[in-house]
Every structure is written in structure tokens, then in C-alpha cells.
Amino acid sequence: MRWYKRIRFVWVLTILAYPIGTTAQETVWRDTLQAAVKMDSRRVEVSLGRVETGLEGVRGVISPMGEGDPVRWAQSLPGVTTGADGTTAMYVRGGGVGNTLFSLDGVPVYGYAHILGLTTIVPTLAIERAELAKGGFDGAESNFTSAHLRIVTKAPSSRQKTSFALNNFLASAGAEGPLGNSLSYSVFARVSPLALEYQAVRGILPDLFGGSETLRASVGDLYTKLRWQCGGQSSFEASILGSVDRYGFDLQDSSHEVMGWQNLVGIARFCREGARTRIEVTASANRYRSIQKQSKIYRETENHLSLRSDLREYGVKANLSHFVCDRKIIVGEGLNVRYAQFAPGQVDGQPRYSNTMLASFWLQAESLYPERLFVKATVRGNYYRNMDSVPTNYPYRRSGERLDPELSLSAKWALTRNISLEFTHDKLMQYYHTLEGLPVGWSLDMIVPTGEHAKPEMAHQSSAGISGSFGAHRFSIGGFHKRLKNLIYYKYSQALFSGALATWENQIEIGDGRAYGLEVYYEFRQENGCARVSYTLSKTTREGFPSFYDGQPFHARFDRRHVLNATVQWRDFMATFILQSGHWENGQAETYKLPFLEDSWWADYYSGVNNYQMPTVIRLDLGWQKSFCTGRVEHTVNLGVCNVTNHFNPFMLYFDPRTESWKEIALLPLLPNFSWRLTF
């Protein structure tokens, strides 16, 4: 096998070195065509497959934190379904929560939720723009089967700027500016006073909390970037994002629950932009850890249940794109290599790491013919190896190795000046799985790799539609169809809490999924305000799991038939109305009487999973935003009320061992919010 290794080594080296050779010939870079989508702070050039917004668009979404974040912005778009009310979980076009890639400057971030899922871990001040791709993906986007929410951070400001902000749950501070002629920096940090708030209120009104409950919370994040501008064309950036979420809740009966997750992402990026060529080389290291522990008295016995997930990923990638054919065609190619270690298991158990390598090579061409037809085609080859797979005697490929192709096509044809037809088709592969089938009440994301039994998830997705604009009116309407293969479902929930998790691959069932739906977007914009409505009618099912309904289709957990988001903005006031069909949980058992020799007993019968529909989510949020200056200081104030009608929208379910009953908790009943940001 030496020749094989040598060829592979040379191939990798060539790809990585290729950009260095090409950059020397180029001088100036001009922005290439985006895939037919542009969006400013309050206005969208609509498209079916890809939407982009700037920082103001992100901030403009009403949220419990007082100002929006990229996920809340994405959740307001058609085709996107949210997780439990108020959280940042996203389900796009029938995919699972782990099928949407959240990336920071192109590097995956696996635990992006923050403050119990109310916001994301990326400080808003660090964001330049956000982009949601739902179809017609680029070559550099890989290892997901549903959507890509891409966060691009901004370059540090050329003048010294300092900012402070305070909202319901976070206090933040940031600074950015030059460190010389070519060096600049930015630092943004946030910390949550949640535990202090809780203690203050509990001290004043102890009866509210029964007197004995305590909340411990350690929540914060830090983002820092150092940028070196090497002349006019090249830049080097090094950035670090770290976040901590840890919550502990003690009850009077000596039960307690701990939940937490941490991210640490380090990125080093070199970028060179020439007249015809753009090169980007990125190296990254990423660690995501999460734990959830419960200690509860159940039937007079102390129970300790715990789960954790640990993922380390190291990656190198190089992307190159350049104009050819008199700037009519953009050709791109790139290589992305990542080495990852996974350790799902119990908190107190000995971690067992699975080691994997994923290398993707892609080629892409996009062209614009006489400005009426835009076409893009991408092919990608993935080499994946799980190094823990059992060796076999297969002569040409080692066990745990696989080669998989991917394909993306998109086209947009301008029928008239106002109306365009669009089409996208993608074949996608995903090698990291987020286990579905965790018990009700456990919100941990267990990420596991493709292995001997767990094949890579695969999606075939097509979408088509029409979009247009007439004066102040803009709209799009389209449909999508998606087939998912090799979805994994952890069947034996109870075994998660035993040593059996170490052999998780033996506890899974593999099945398929299907989703189809209609996406509608409408926007009306005037000088003093705008109105936006997005509506999704969809059906998402899972099928082919032998243990559930004999392989027949059943609801995906977040199969929300109707999702409506309507926003009206008039001057400084904004109102958002959200209506979503309830998602699906595992219903309680039916019961029936059975004999047992001379006795009888009541047996439980579980017809399947995801068979109980939660109530419809209805929420009306109101907000007001005002910016003003006092001297050199710029103030931005957001005030609002989430869920003005105080509709009970369950946030999560949990089992109360004292009463041996299930309870649902709402996180956002009539929640006032504010944020106040100072920049100088």
C-alpha cells in the first residue's frame, strides 16, 4: 500500500500548495456573483435556495434577548422550522437538528445554542453578515444534508471603537481597532447575570420558588480576532471563539440537574484576493463538549443519570476560485481535510474516542449567460475513514473507508425583468450524526460518527419556484422535495445510561425520511416601514425503521405542518406574529390488562414514537428600537415584550419523580425584554 499512501500524500500537498502558486499572478479582487441573492437590513432580494443579511438584519429580529441573532433571523424564513418555542434549534426542509451546519467563517460550530437556547454563542457585534443556504450549495459547504447557516465575522474596525451592551440575560463588552499600520484586533465578551438575577428575585420573593430551589448558572462567551493585512491583496486572520453554558438546579428533595456545553474554536485563515483569483486557506481546531446529569429521588432511591458528548475536530482547507472566459465563468476548486475524535458516553465512564478522517475535494463552475440565465454546478468527492472499524480482508479498500460523490446544481432564469424561475438539486452526504431518539426531557446533542453499521446520511433534494418583484412588493413561491437515507435512531433510550452506549452502533436503527412542502415569502416595503410574511406548508416523515410501525411512515419530531411568520415594522415599532403547528413527542403508553398465571397486571402499549402532538405555538412579540447619540456615544435601545398574549407554548417536557407524572414548562410566557447598547 505504499504507492497508495504516496499518491494520496502528493495529491493533498498539491491541492494545499496550489493556491500559493496562483496568488503571485493576481492583483485585484472584485466581488463575484452571489447565487442570485442579496438582502439588506430590512429588505430581501428573495430566492429559494439562498438568503443573506447584514448585521442590521440580524439585529432587527425581535427576540427574548432584546435583539436578534442569526438563528432567529433564519428561523423567520420560509422552509425553516424551529425546535421548542424560544430555542435556537433549526429544522430546515425536513432535516434533523444535526443536519443543519452552523459555521463561523466556514468552520463548523457544533454547539451554537446559548443561554438555554435563547440565542447563539457568536457575539452579535462580531458579525458582518449571515447567510442561509437551503439548496444549490457551494462546493466548500460539506458534511450536512439540510442547510448551512454561515456566519461571516467582520474585520476589525480601522478606528478604535468600544461598546457595551446589556439585555435581560447578557452583559457584553467589546473593543476593536488598529494595532499599527497593518495589524488590527477585536475582542468581544459576554457574560450572563442569570444566576444573580435569580438570586435577587428569590431573595425578595422566596414564596415564588418554594423556598428551597437554587439555580447556578455559568454562562459566557469570548470572541477575539487578530488581523494582519499584508499589502492590499492578502490578509491573515487568527480568531478564537470560546463559550460556556452550565446550569445547575437544586430542588428541596436533594434532587438536582446539571446541563452544560462548551465550545472552543480556533481559526487561522489566509486570504488573497486578486483580479481574477481568490484564495483562502484555513486551519482550524474545534472542540465541543456537552453534558447533562440528573440526580433524582425516585421511589425513595437516589438515581444518577448522565450523558455526555465530546467532539474534537482539526481541519485544513484550501479554496480557490477564479474567472475564466472573459469573466463569464467562475471556476472554483478546493480541498477540505478534517480529523475528528468522538466520545459519547456517560459522564463518569471512561471515554472511548472514535477517530475519523474526512477529506473532500470539490470542483465548481458558475456562469451567467447574457445576464438572463445563471447556472452553477458543483461536484464533490468525499473520502471518509473511521479508524476504529474492524479490519477486513477487502483488497482495495480498508474497512471503515468509503468514497462518496456529491452533486449540486442550481439555475435561475429571468423570464422578465420582474420574474425569475429557479431550480436547485442537491445530493448531499453527512458523516457526523446527531442521535435521534434521546429520551423525552434530554436535550443533549449526542454527536457520533459514521461507522461500521451507521452509514453516512444521504439526502436528495430538489426545489423549484418562482420569484419576483413589482415596485414595493417582492415575493417568492416554491416547492421542495427531499429524500433522506440512512437516518439513525437510537432505539434503546434506557441503554444510553448504561455502559451500552459504548457500543451505540449496535443500539441504533437505520431508516429513511421524506419531506415535501411549499414555501411562500412576501415582502412589502415603504419608506417608513415594511411587512414580511413567510409561510411554510410541509410534511416530514420518517420510515423504514423496523421497530416503529413495521417500517411504515411516522411523523418526524419537528414535522410542523404550518409555519407562519409575519412581521410588521413601522418606524421604530415592530410586531412579529408566529404560528406553528405543534411538534411531535413520544406519547404516553396505552394500557391493557393481562393475566400472569393466577394474577393480572396492566401492561403498557407503545404504538410507536412521535405520536403525540404538542399544542400549537402562537406568539405575538412587540418591539421598539431607538438609536440616538449623546456626544460621541451612540445609544441603541431595544424594548419589547415576547408573547404578549401569554400563550402557553411549551419549552420542554420533564418527568417529575415526586408525582410520577410528566410536566411541560414554558420558557416564554409574557416575557418583557430590553437591550441597551453603547458604542463610542
Add this chain to the structure above:
Amino acid sequence: MKRCCSRLLLFLILNAVALSCVKDVVMDAKEKPKVVAVCVLNDGPEQELYLSYTKGASLRDPVYPTEAEAILVDISLHQEVGRFQEKEAGIWILEYSAIPAHHYLLEVSVPGYDRLSAEQAMPLLPRICAFGQFFYQIEGLHYPGLIPEIPFIPNGEDFESLPQGVKSYYIQDLPDPVWVFARNYNPKTNRHETAEEICTDYPYVDPFNITGNLYDPPQRTNVPNPYMAGSCVSKLYPQLEGRPLHRGYLHFPSRDLSDEMGYWFTLSGRMEGKYNCKDFYQRYYGDSGLADPLSPDEGYLEVVAVSEDLETYLMDAFHKQEIKTSSDLSTIYLRDNVFSNISGGLGIFGASCALKLQWSEEYEYVDDGLEHCVLSGPATAPNNFYIPDNKWPRR
């Protein structure tokens, strides 16, 4: 500033109030209920079929089909045995005695549902009997030193014995798996209840349900010794001391004992209430044999041979019941259904042959170091013991 602070505090209070919103929820999926059919054939004169629907989590009482058609077919004889008639809500009766080793088919039709069906074969009655401590001559059977008393074997006119307490049990063959349990009589509820723990020295007992407790024989002192003056210490089945206790049931897997000439064993456990066998000899020394002569307030041992699917069901159901009463919190996440062999529905179609045996609360003198105590000693298994086929109940 002070005013500003108090406003901020009010704001935080409102937030915290909002965070404490909790509701009870009954997650009833409200799916179409399934039909449940339960029928365990036996060799008695009447067969019972229980028909019901599964009950959703929000319902209080079960619902029963008001219309149904249920037939039993003897596959071995290729003929329909009869149709079940509704006796009361949920209970359907067929006057028929199932024949050991015959195969049966149950078919149930409920309007609005697919036809339910299941097949099952009747097991054979196990050859297990009880013996007293002292053995006497049996006509036609001669065993040096040990003479069996076989009070439970019908047609017992062949045997001569004196009434004595049951001390030992004998298995001659075990073609089908057998479940053995003690039924205590509870005078408060006027019902028989299964003894919580039981143990045996039968070497092939299934350890699947051992509780972790060991048998510690109850002890009596100052018991008058009929053979000597003075008193002695006596224990209840001292030969079982240290044996693992099983939760409720002893499970004897089927076993070919033809080459082993049977097994002797004893039983004890948390038997409570009246277990009196002083006069059982007279009561059982008749053609009818076993259960009928028991007085209603008396405990007894039940030996049930079960069919293949019933065996699978019982093992699974035992585990499911353990889970329901477990204090392991993780069990609330289990979503496994109990075994069912009913095609098109739920429930169990099984078959069993039951045998009732006496158990004796007989204390045995043990060596307490006093010379005046004469030890009776445990019953000793006779060598080459064998009871001819014609002495056993007909299969």
C-alpha cells in the same frame, strides 16, 4: 438612580415569574385503540377469552368490544371446537376442555378491525408429586429403606400411607417448562395471593428472578420432642438454608429427565397463613385427586406447565412488571411492548396445565448440641425411584 434600580428590579421579577410556568400534561396520543385478546387454554371444562381495547392515558376505565365473533379450532383434528359466547363485558366463554398436545387456532373478528388470530399447542401435564417425610410400603413398588407416600397421585388406592406433612417433591419428567408458586391465603382480603419469595433445591431452577436474598429458615425453640423428654430447636426446611430466594415464582425449564430417573427437591419461602396438611391424605385419597378438597382458607402450591408462547410471554411480562415497580429512574424511558402472539392485535393466546400441590409448614429438629434431641433428618432421595406411567394422571 434609586427609582431606576427599582424599575430594573421589577423587570427582573417579571422575568423570573415568567420562568416558573409549569403545567401537568397527559400525553395521550389518542390513536385508534388496538383490540386485546387474552385466552389461556386449560384442561378444565370451560375456556375464557378476554376481549378489550387498549386504554389511552387520559381514560379512566377500559372499553370492551360489544360485538365480536370468536372461534376456537382444533388444528390437530381439523375441526372447529366452538364459538365463544359473551358472558359479561369483556369476558367470553366456551364450554370445552382442551386436550394436551393438541394444536389450536383462535380467531377473533371485531367490527372495524382486521381479524385477530393465533395458534398454540397444549402442553403436557408435568409429572410432579409431593411426598411425606416418612415413607411407607406401596403395593407393587419396593425400595429398600424408603417407601413413598404419594398422596397427590390419583388412583391412589394402590398406595398405602399414613397422613404426614409434605416434605419433598419429585419430578419424573418435564416435557414443558413449569412455573411453581405458593398461594398464600389472606384472610383480610379473602383471597389467595402469590407468596413474595420462594426457594428450592431443585438443581435446574432458572435463576432469572432471584432477589439477592438467601433463605434463612424460621426457627422455633423449646419445641416438645415427641421422641425424647425435654425440648429441641427446630427449623422450617433447614436443608434450604442459604439457597437464593426467587421473586414469586420458580421457573423450571423443560428438561428430558428420562435418563436421570427424576429429581427430588424441597420448597420453602415466605409462605403465610394456613398451610395445613395433617389430613390431606384423606382428602386427596380419592379419584378426583387434587384441588377440590382444599378448604377455601388454605394455601397451596401451584405447578403450571405452559405452552411455548405462554412461556415467552410470562418471561417477558415478569421483566416488564419488575420495571414498572423499579426505582431505577431510567426505566421511565423504556418503550418496549410486552410479547404478544396475536396477529392483528395484542394479547396472548397460550395454553397451560395446572397442578395443585400441598405444602407443609413442618419444622424439623436440628442439632442444637443437646444429646436428648433425636434428629429426624431430611428426607433422603431414594435410588432408582420410578413411578410407572399408569400411576400418574392421564395425559
